[in-house]
Amino acid sequence: MPTIAVIGTFDTKGEEHAFVAELIRQRGHNALLIDVGLLDPPKCRPDITREQVAAAAGLNLATLVARKDRGAAVAAMAQAAPVLVAKLAAEGRIDGIISLGGGGGTAIGTAAMRALPVGFPKLMVSTLASGNTAQYVGVKDIVMFPSIVDVAGLNRFSRQIFTRAAGAICGMVEARPQSAPDKPIIVASMFGNTTACVEHARKLLEAAGYEVLVFHATGTGGRTMESLIETGLVAGVLDITTTEWADELVGGVLSAGPTRLEAAARHGVPAIVTPGCLDMVNFLGPETVPAKFQGRNFYAHNPQVTLMRTSPDECAQLGKILAEKLNRSTAPVTVLLPLRAISVISAPGQKFHDPAADAALFTALKSHLRRDIPVLELDCAINDPSFATACAQTLLKNIATAKQP
Numbered sequence: 001m002p003t004i005a006v007i008g009t010f011d012t013k014g015e016e017h018a019f020v021a022e023l024i025r026q027r028g029h030n031a032l033l034i035d036v037g038l039l040d041p042p043k044c045r046p047d048i049t050r051e052q053v054a055a056a057a058g059l060n061l062a063t064l065v066a067r068k069d070r071g072a073a074v075a076a077m078a079q080a081a082p083v084l085v086a087k088l089a090a091e092g093r094i095d096g097i098i099s100l101g102g103g104g105g106t107a108i109g110t111a112a113m114r115a116l117p118v119g120f121p122k123l124m125v126s127t128l129a130s131g132n133t134a135q136y137v138g139v140k141d142i143v144m145f146p147s148i149v150d151v152a153g154l155n156r157f158s159r160q161i162f163t164r165a166a167g168a169i170c171g172m173v174e175a176r177p178q179s180a181p182d183k184p185i186i187v188a189s190m191f192g193n194t195t196a197c198v199e200h201a202r203k204l205l206e207a208a209g210y211e212v213l214v215f216h217a218t219g220t221g222g223r224t225m226e227s228l229i230e231t232g233l234v235a236g237v238l239d240i241t242t243t244e245w246a247d248e249l250v251g252g253v254l255s256a257g258p259t260r261l262e263a264a265a266r267h268g269v270p271a272i273v274t275p276g277c278l279d280m281v282n283f284l285g286p287e288t289v290p291a292k293f294q295g296r297n298f299y300a301h302n303p304q305v306t307l308m309r310t311s312p313d314e315c316a317q318l319g320k321i322l323a324e325k326l327n328r329s330t331a332p333v334t335v336l337l338p339l340r341a342i343s344v345i346s347a348p349g350q351k352f353h354d355p356a357a358d359a360a361l362f363t364a365l366k367s368h369l370r371r372d373i374p375v376l377e378l379d380c381a382i383n384d385p386s387f388a389t390a391c392a393q394t395l396l397k398n399i400a401t402a403k404q405p
Contacts, residue, residue: 002095002173003030004121005085007112009077009105010035010050013151014043016100016162023166024098029173032094036081036108038064038073048084053077056084074104081108082115089116096121096173098165100151103128110136121172125165127151139224143168183211186395187225188238191217192301193343194276198240200388201395208396210235217241217277222256229263236271236399237264240382240391243277245318246310251290252281261325268331270398272391274338275361276382278318279346279354280307299351307345309352312360319364327370332398334374336391337362341381 004024008017010033021031021044035046036053038061054061057080064076088094097116099109106126113122114137122142126133129144137144145165149157186205190198202212213228215221222244228234244256264271280299283289283306289298297309310318326333341347342358366375376394380387 001028001030003032003093004169004173005032005034005088005094005097007034007036007081007085007097007099007109008101009037009108010042010044010046011037011040012043013037013100013105015154016151016158018044019154019159020098020100020162020166023163024170027167027170029170032088034081034084036077036112038077039068039070050077053080053084056080056087070104074107077108078111081112085112086115089120096123096169098123098125098169100125100147100162100165102126102151105151106136110138110142113142114138114140116140119177121169123165123169123172125151125161134220137220139220139227143172183209184235185228185233186210186212186236186238187228187234188212188214189217189222189225189241189276190214191241191243191277191343193280193345194241194382196383197276197388197391198238200385201238201240201392204389204392205238205395208392212238217243217254217256219244219247219254219256222260226256226260226263229269230267232267234264234269236395237269237273238391238395239264239271239273241276242273242322243280243282245321246278246281246314249317249321250281250308250310250314252283252308253288254282261322262328264333265325265328265330268329268402270331270395270402271329271333272336272395272398273322273326273333274336274382274391275318275322275342275365277343278315278361279310279343279352279357281310282307297352297354299345307352309354310357310361312354312357315357315361316364319361319366320368323365323368323370326373327368329370329373332401334376334394334398335365335369336387336394337365337375337377338382338384338387339377339379341383344383347381 006021024031033046034048035042035050051061125145127147129146133144215225248255299307346352
């Protein structure tokens, strides 16, 4: 019988968590109640006490309670809960996790969930679920479930929400994916403007016996891909869409952070890298574009996304950054340059066609790149089948080279 962890601050949300636990039991599952409250006594009986949670991370509960500092309490439990929950999952004692909370409870609950592997059922009922949840979800598959009303007692609205949430986590636990034959994994980065390239390359790599996981280069996608590379489960990296670095450098909304492009280099994973979509910086609606960019070249991708063309100076900086990241590589890596277009809209006749900017990008990348890292320059656009084929074949060659003693 599966066991679902019900974790929360039982000093303030004990009644609500007990309600969800009972709904889980009614569905035929076990509920393991975990208390991460600190300031007041729990309002329902936990299976794992706050003392046990704190001890999992070597924290002194008495000292934390004596401080009567709510911020410190939240921070402490956000440190301890992940340790405990990860141990429970590793031991096979829990099969899913659910939590209910406001700001503090969401911080603790999602911290615990981020310690669990992708695919492990995780659901957070939160007052913050309708806003920007990136800091809570991170690179994990946490379902953020809006609480609608505050998590403050049981009423006609909260009962309905909590009941649906309990049903959702039970359904997630019950839905066990079919196992598939294990194949070596290749990860790939893709944008709408590089879809044709990645899809063509993916088919070639799958025909060669690999499973290809494609990540959308939207900041979170790049961070998730990098985190998967770090696990040691990845055989190769098809990094066709490095656009997130344009947002990181210029200040767009889809940055993957300053460590993007480091995981494969640091962990010795064979790769190919192209400057896909480094011609664009992403903003939201036109009104969100900072005033300092007035007069730049813009393209309305849709009503919610505004793209800005990178300048020659920005492209030169991007080329240097990519080279510096790739220079750390210990496994075979190859740079492929599509000389006619690095995205759909940078091709001749398109809105972002800018030969001077592309030349600045290519020149800087080549001039700063380690001399033993090959650069293949192809007279085609990034989405031409010939370029995609070259990417796939070169990656397969790099993987084969890495396997040689």
